[in-house]
Amino acid sequence: MKVDDLVNRVDELLSMGQEVLASRRRSDWGEYVDSGLMSGFRSASLSFIERVYGSVHPHFSEIKEGADGSRPSDADKCIAVLRAVRSEIGGGWLFSIKGLITAEVFADFIEMAEHLLDAGYKDPAAVMCGGVLEEHLRQLCLKNGMEAVIFRDGKEIPKKADTLNADLARAEIYSKLDQKMITGWLDLRNKAAHGHYDEYTADQVKNLLSSVTEFMARVSV
Incomplete structure (x- = not known):
């Protein structure tokens, strides 16, 4: 797989993340996002990062352990990790x-x-x-x-x-x-x-x- 293919996939995941954030709602318990969209976004992000970096990489654990809910902050964390991944791949560091x-x-x-x-x-x-x-x-x-x-x-x-x-x-x-x-x-x-x-x-x-x-x-x- 070429670098451009990897970057394009990260861009697709980032678009999914924006869709999740667009589902933001407020209740008496605070803000939340659509749990189904968030689950799909999180799973797709983990799958991609595991294939590229492996399951012991900090990027993987940051999402797996640090973004396991349905809050806007969980989506924000996934997006931040994916942006870091995009920068590393695009810059040749990977x-x-x-x-x-x-x-x-x-x-x-x-x-x-x-x-x-x-x-x-x-x-x-x-x-x-x-x-x-x-x-x-x-x-x-x-x-x-x-x-x-x-x-x-x-x-x-x-x-x-x-x-x-x-x-x-x-x-x-x-x-x-x-x-x-x-x-x-x-x-x-x-x-x-x-x-x-x-x-x-x-x-x-x-x-x-x-x-x-x-x-x-x-x-x-």
């Missing part, structure tokens, strides 16, 4: 933060692969490194608003790593030379994954680890 987290996770997996290689397990090290590379390509596609899946018979199917590689090079996210190198790295990963262990050496896996690490640092998410 993907910058995700990129930092992704880099830390990938670094941990690369370190594990290095430990496996040092212990004499070149084959699982190659598979693990190739997996990190493939996910990095997927994250690059998402960062640049490119589809990382295809739709077949109504189902989402992740694109293969070679397809991601070709798409990214075609979009000039990185060079054709990078594309050729990545093709070679993926080929080594595939050999390891399919049991062709005698077709590559431990030194080649060592070079794979260092090359993939350098590439991910240079072409980062």
Whole structure:
């Protein structure tokens, strides 16, 4: 999903929030808004924030725990959170933060692969490194608003790593030379994954680890 799509969805939610506020009424007990509209607005906001940020993010808990009634102030709080979300997504902060987290996770997996290689397990090290590379390509596609899946018979199917590689090079996210190198790295990963262990050496896996690490640092998410 592209950034514009996310921003458009936030704008739709903000419009729902304004409809809720327009239903404001006063009684002997104070002001209130239409409970049905508020419930739908709150549920839609929580669903969106959970998908984008996760259920442990402060934005999620701020609405779930702090806007659980049918008062105008509950609607105002949801709207304030959504405006903050819109600012973060529109300003690129969301993907910058995700990129930092992704880099830390990938670094941990690369370190594990290095430990496996040092212990004499070149084959699982190659598979693990190739997996990190493939996910990095997927994250690059998402960062640049490119589809990382295809739709077949109504189902989402992740694109293969070679397809991601070709798409990214075609979009000039990185060079054709990078594309050729990545093709070679993926080929080594595939050999390891399919049991062709005698077709590559431990030194080649060592070079794979260092090359993939350098590439991910240079072409980062």
